[in-house]
Amino acid sequence: xxxxxxxxxxxxxxxxxxxxxxxxxxxxxxxxxxxxxxxxxxxxxxxxxxxxxxxxxxxxxxxxxxxxxxxxxxxxxxxxxxxxxxxxxxxxxxxxxxxxxxxxxxxxxxxxxxxxxxxxxxxxxxxxxxxxxxxxxxxxxxxxxxxxxxxxxxxxxxxxxxxxxxxxxxxxxxxxxxxxxxxxxxxxxxxxxxxxxxxxxxxxxxxxxxxxxxxxxxxxxxxxxxxxxxxxxxxxxxxxxxxxxxxxxxxxxxxxxxxxxxxxxxxxxxxxxxxxxxxxxxxxxxxxxxxxxxxxxxxxxxxxxxxxxxxxxxxxxxxxxxxxxxxxxxxxxxxxxxxxxxxxxxxxxxxxxxxxxxxxxxxxxxxxxxxxxxxx
Ligand code: NDP
Ligand code: MG
Numbered sequence: 001x002x003x004x005x006x007x008x009x010x011x012x013x014x015x016x017x018x019x020x021x022x023x024x025x026x027x028x029x030x031x032x033x034x035x036x037x038x039x040x041x042x043x044x045x046x047x048x049x050x051x052x053x054x055x056x057x058x059x060x061x062x063x064x065x066x067x068x069x070x071x072x073x074x075x076x077x078x079x080x081x082x083x084x085x086x087x088x089x090x091x092x093x094x095x096x097x098x099x100x101x102x103x104x105x106x107x108x109x110x111x112x113x114x115x116x117x118x119x120x121x122x123x124x125x126x127x128x129x130x131x132x133x134x135x136x137x138x139x140x141x142x143x144x145x146x147x148x149x150x151x152x153x154x155x156x157x158x159x160x161x162x163x164x165x166x167x168x169x170x171x172x173x174x175x176x177x178x179x180x181x182x183x184x185x186x187x188x189x190x191x192x193x194x195x196x197x198x199x200x201x202x203x204x205x206x207x208x209x210x211x212x213x214x215x216x217x218x219x220x221x222x223x224x225x226x227x228x229x230x231x232x233x234x235x236x237x238x239x240x241x242x243x244x245x246x247x248x249x250x251x252x253x254x255x256x257x258x259x260x261x262x263x264x265x266x267x268x269x270x271x272x273x274x275x276x277x278x279x280x281x282x283x284x285x286x287x288x289x290x291x292x293x294x295x296x297x298x299x300x301x302x303x304x305x306x307x308x309x310x311x312x313x314x315x316x317x318x319x320x321x322x323x324x325x326x327x328x329x330x331x332x333x334x335x336x337x338x339x340x341x342x343x344x345x346x347x348x349x350x351x352x353x354x355x356x357x358x359x360x361x362x363x364x365x366x367x368x369x370x371x372x373x374x375x376x
Contacts, residue, residue: 001029002029002031003093003120003273004035004054004088005031005099006084006088006096006097006098006100006105006112007097007100009035009037012204013097016097019270020050022282023274023279027273027277032052032053032090035083036057037058037059038059044069047073048073052075054075054077054090055076056083056086058080058084062079063078084107084108087108088108088112089117095120095273096117098120099122101123101206102329103371105125106126107364109121109123110134110364114141118146119143119144119146120146120269120272121148122148122269125329130364132361134226135229146275147268149223151220153267154259155224155227155228155247155248155249157259158247158249159249161249161251161255162255166253167230167234168234168249168254169234170224170234170235170248171256171258172224172236172237173238173239173240173245173247174237174238175200177216178195179304183303184343188341190342192335192338195209196208213304214301215307215328221235237299240295240296242294243263244260244291245260261286262285264283266281267283305350309353318361319358319360320358326352327374329375331349
């Protein structure tokens with residue numbers, strides 16, 4: 001199989017390359033394109049190791065740097081959104097791993113679908129902002145959409161236990177993040193250093209902050225709605241501190257099927273790469289005697305308001321999830337620059353949502369326009 005990895009320099013992208021290495025000898029995966037935003041040093045390293053056809057740096061200012069670094073190789077160096085779209089649509093590629101962070105992944109992912117590529121989807125923001133257009137394109141171009149987000153991979157795997165008609169509800173698990181059990185007063189002076197320390201997962205900065213605010217779980221509810229075509233009322237969030245059960249589905253006979261594994265993104269990435277097969281993995285097995293206990297709680301939506309706001313935007317539909325997502329991306333970036341407080345993230349998202357009139361059935365142009373407007 002030939003793949004393009006959009007966002008190869010990120011947390012998901014680098015783990016995906018490890019999976020490619022792990023699978024050598026069992027399933028040959030040729031990496032045809034790698035992309036980053038600005039990390040030309042790592043792009044160079046990856047280009048020398050994986051010898052892709054194309055390497056893309058999204059930030060145009062870094063183009064000359066990458067071009068110089070790879071001057072002695074046969075790798076084609078490109079930049080900007082045009083370069084990302086080229087990486088997403090190469091002729092001889094069958095699968096595209098969509099693992100750019102945030103809205104920047106939307107257009108390249110849509111182009112990949114239109115070019116008939118199967119999608120391994122890590123970038124949840126694309127489904128949140130353009131769910132209807134995205135899923136219509138998946139149907140139209142008859143491609144396979146394989147979830148990489150661990151919860152959605154777990155749901156996808158658990159769904160094999162029954163038919164779609166037999167599904168009663170989805171139980172979406174959440175670790176609760178680093179501030180589980182804290183009160184609003186205790187969250188007031190949270191610093192970015194505290195927010196970036198996730199108890200169970202090592203991830204990029206944006207999703208780590210989203211996990212601390214529970215916006216990540218809110219985005220995942222919307223992601224699940226589109227991936228599995230379920231009503232919002234049939235998706236229940238369950239806080240499970242240990243992150244061993246990655247999500248569950250309940251069927252009409254009240255039987256619950258779950259997927260369990262140690263918290264490592266290599267598992268869902270590998271499953272997306274090998275589906276419908278399962279292949280041996282060098283990762284460790286779950287040891288129940290080591291874990292000893294598993295705990296479950298209701299999420300606290302009053303303290304972690306981003307979760308409630310995402311549900312609201314999801315239920316409103318139309319352009320509102322785009323508004324929610326853009327406001328959140330802006331707020332999280334400001335928080336990471338120490339320009340906004342932790343609790344201000346929800347505040348900013350809510351204010352932005354309140355200042356927008358909803359619009360149903362937005363086009364891709366509407367979505368891009370509103371995203372741009374909010375960033376400005
Ligand atoms: P990272 O921040 O670690 O990596 C993001 C990648 O996107 C990097 O390659 C980065 O390049 C690139 N990038 C950033 N901004 C732009 C831009 N404007 N244009 C083009 N490329 C850009 O993020 P993660 O790997 O953590 O997350 C990626 C996606 O996967 C997110 O949507 C996240 O929600 C999702 N996800 C991640 C999980 C995880 O465990 N990390 C789990 C489940 C889902 P550069 O390195 O040069 O900045
Ligand atoms: Mg997840």
